[in-house]
Amino acid sequence: MTTALLVTGTVGSGKTSAAEAAGDLLTAREIPNAVIDVDWLRRCWPSPPGDRFNGALTLRNLRAVTRNFVDAGAERIVLAGVIESKAERQAYEEALGLPLAVCRLRVALPVVRTRLHRRHEGDPSGLAWHLDRSGELERILAAAAVEDRLVDVTDETIPQVAQLVLRGWMGS
Ligand SMILES: Nc1ncnc2c1ncn2[C@@H]1O[C@H](COP(=O)(O)OS(=O)(=O)O)[C@@H](OP(=O)(O)O)[C@H]1O
Ligand SMILES: Nc1ncnc2c1ncn2[C@@H]1O[C@H](COP(=O)(O)OP(=O)(O)O)[C@@H](O)[C@H]1O
Structure with a gap:
């Protein structure tokens, strides 16, 4: 059965970069996958x-796009958003129609701010x-604790973050 993983975190924590790199790793392992950047929806x-x-x-877009990816054969769906x-998590799970795991990226705020300066030049x-x-x-995210797994990735490169995220979800 297809399963989904949401990579979450504050703005600039690297969720989009991690989700993209996780999709690349799944492709390299020949595991049918899709990546959704929820911001675009x-x-x-x-x-x-x-x-x-x-x-x-x-949520309406997520429902439609996910169904199309599943119909196209995706076995693993990685989302950044x-x-x-917890109510929002339930609404996502319902829209996806798939079991959802949530991994939150924590990055020290001074590092987040440096990245944002670069991204928004x-x-x-x-x-x-x-x-x-x-x-x-x-x-807000720390208080809500919606995630199944919290990883501090302040000092990790993007490929390392992707590996950590996948390891927690798939066991390898
Ligand atoms: N609650 C909640 N729900 C959804 N999105 C949230 C929320 N809070 C913040 N964000 C983040 O807000 C950022 C919006 O930035 P954008 O550059 O996309 O701006 S805009 O929406 O086009 O105006 C975008 O930030 P980045 O994560 O840095 O891309 C969103 O992820
Ligand atoms: N592990 C990392 N190390 C260094 N820079 C990173 C890392 N992850 C993301 N970045 C950079 O930080 C910025 C924010 O990353 P992004 O993936 O857009 O975050 P988010 O989707 O959480 O807002 C981007 O410019 C990205 O290239």
């Missing part, structure tokens, strides 16, 4: 009042928003 403007991250639309509560307003959100979201 909510990239629609404007969002409705009271739903600033487009949560409802994200943010969930802030030439984008001062985006940088300011992400810098502000990084600490706030880290506190």
